[in-house]
Amino acid sequence: MLKNRSLIDPMDFTTEELEDIFKLANLIIENPKEYKHICDGKILATLFYEPSTRTRLSFETAMMRLGGNVVGFSEPNSSSVSKGESLADTVRVVSNYADIIALRHPLEGAAKVASMYATVPVINAGDGGHQHPTQTLTDLLTIKCEKGSFNNLTIGLCGDLKFGRTVHSLIKAMSRYKNNKLVFISPKELKIPHYLIEDYLDKNNIEYRSEEDLENAIPDLDILYMTRIQKERFDDIDEYNRLKDVYVLNNEKLKNAKKDMVILHPLPRVNEIDPEVDSDNRAKYFKQAEYGMYVRMALMAKLLGVM
């Protein structure tokens, strides 16, 4: 049962529970009108202690498309934080006003604390560099809808694999499915942390390999998940200059990719995907944002217990 639960960590739900959410998301996608009143009278509070427009708008439109309403704030200035109130007290008060809370906070663990004091479900909409579980649900629903399955896939993860939290969460999530192969494409400065390999991949017998060159890696891939590489992550500026173009996806690099490969990106992108790729029908990163709204609709409907 997902009713009245909170979602703090991407691994909080079993694969069966996730399956329930994805099934509902699919039903909503197929027939949105059927679901446009299931949250009538419900209120979502979006408590964003740091700005994140895309995530906030996705949550808010998701609730509205189910018939519910939204209140909240989008920046810490307008919050009671400035008056010294604890997060625990804030969520207790807001629990009286709203039926569900989406919390974004710069501190790791803030969503966990909030869920301990709130009397309504709390969804972690990002806590520092820590967790962002609805991004992981978005990625999974996109894979499910675009590839039909969570199994037998070769998935390339490209860019900053050291610090990128969405990539870490996706690796953990995919480690629960079968017969997938992961290809880690990154400069050596930004390699995947060893604990992920040990605790998730080796433990579950997930095949993986590392590549430094995106073009070399592409031909095998069913999915290419791009992320941003930031200049400031490099110790050696020459190394950055040598590598910076290697990780920019463009039409040239896509020449040897499979015809049905799917290109994903959590957005916002800066320059790691050339805009010329946008018109390639393998580019699914804007569609991915749409799936993000649908998966949040399904998630909130489940946590509120209306479906």
Added chain:
Amino acid sequence: MLKNRSLIDPMDFTTEELEDIFKLANLIIENPKEYKHICDGKILATLFYEPSTRTRLSFETAMMRLGGNVVGFSEPNSSSVSKGESLADTVRVVSNYADIIALRHPLEGAAKVASMYATVPVINAGDGGHQHPTQTLTDLLTIKCEKGSFNNLTIGLCGDLKFGRTVHSLIKAMSRYKNNKLVFISPKELKIPHYLIEDYLDKNNIEYRSEEDLENAIPDLDILYMTRIQKERFDDIDEYNRLKDVYVLNNEKLKNAKKDMVILHPLPRVNEIDPEVDSDNRAKYFKQAEYGMYVRMALMAKLLGVM
């Protein structure tokens, strides 16, 4: 008739008019579904020239739970103030867009001015250190619901009684009811202003006494209303250090309190109530926030004339 009236000062309404509001609030609490469409098509504008998240969210969810919609701003930056427009012009324009206005403003008297120019009801949601009438309505509804009556109560008011506007408004409001006793618990720096005693208590034959020690005062009380004491209010830092713990409510100090005493606080609290008290069933300050939403629902329904 409350229809089309504004609420600027906590004493604007007669006790009979307040009774109408509290009666409706109670009906809404008992059967919220009956009232979820009474404001369909109505729009509340929350014009917050200074941030106050709790108050704003309370108003906004109140309107939404009646079926209405909300527009507005939560900070002066995003307002037209920066273009030099007068408050009078702003409320005249907003009167064309919205059906009712909740105004928060740093200047005393701003709400009064707004109500003179608006063509729709204006609710003062706080004007400087001056008035905050919906907090008083919240306090009164809480007392009504938790103690069953506005009469025959011994009410302790603890903390900063000199500058605390919510306490002053509550004293004025309670001076209109019968057989109550007030106990003022404060350091000598923060004593209740004499005009309140003269103009409200003596004039209405309200019994009162002063205490410097919270623990001494507690055993008699039916209601304990806590407020924040700020260090910067003290002339003498030694005095502050001597007193600071005296006014922190904890389980120890509650030992000799009545079993059905009610603990209130306008929130946000900083450290004047130890979190250990939160689980005591006499702690009603979070419930009080919930009553605040219900009383705003009843108030807006009355001012809009839909009930």
Added chain:
Amino acid sequence: MLKNRSLIDPMDFTTEELEDIFKLANLIIENPKEYKHICDGKILATLFYEPSTRTRLSFETAMMRLGGNVVGFSEPNSSSVSKGESLADTVRVVSNYADIIALRHPLEGAAKVASMYATVPVINAGDGGHQHPTQTLTDLLTIKCEKGSFNNLTIGLCGDLKFGRTVHSLIKAMSRYKNNKLVFISPKELKIPHYLIEDYLDKNNIEYRSEEDLENAIPDLDILYMTRIQKERFDDIDEYNRLKDVYVLNNEKLKNAKKDMVILHPLPRVNEIDPEVDSDNRAKYFKQAEYGMYVRMALMAKLLGVM
């Protein structure tokens, strides 16, 4: 057909298309209840990269009064801009969430770019000093409703005619109608740009004359459109001091005006109209703001194709 179109420039629509919008606006004004659910389930995104409270609230209440919902942001801080995302990407993502976008942006041409990438209609809610087409629609609907026609009018335009974008747009718009006379009332520093005379007035045989004195110009006018004059526009401070009171409209200056002259102003006003004029029944600038909401209702209904 206006369905799925964007509105970027005030001249984007033919006079016939505008007529359709004004006709619908009039129907809504006459019978708002008939239209209160025509946008049920629709979502407007107000993307305001610079604050403009009045315009934003007008759009938002317009959508709500049609039954729709609103998401968005009111300042750049809370947007993804800070993460370096391009406007093109932002509107592509938001197109997945919302059904129509109102965009306010400090850069000229931003709305045009947005409309090229969005997959839903984009309404330019102001792009720098460039265009603000819904203000022009507001002005036109006000003229239509208050004077009954777009023809045979003598229209005085007063104030900063050099930089005032609303005045420029109104001149272009009126140049498409018949038998109007324009009177330009401004100091020589702030004269109407020559290209407007050449390309719009002379080309369409529109009669016009210039005046430096407001009081001299007033007796002929059917409409007086006031705008703000800013001190910083003057090269010569003595010139400013000589002229500053000449352009402040007050009851004295209105003595020789026609009894049915209509006074307009795009608002906010600072001091160019004395508040004593507000109670004159020729003062229509607050009513104009109300027409602004109605014309936005009609516009959005047309672009969404629900009417």
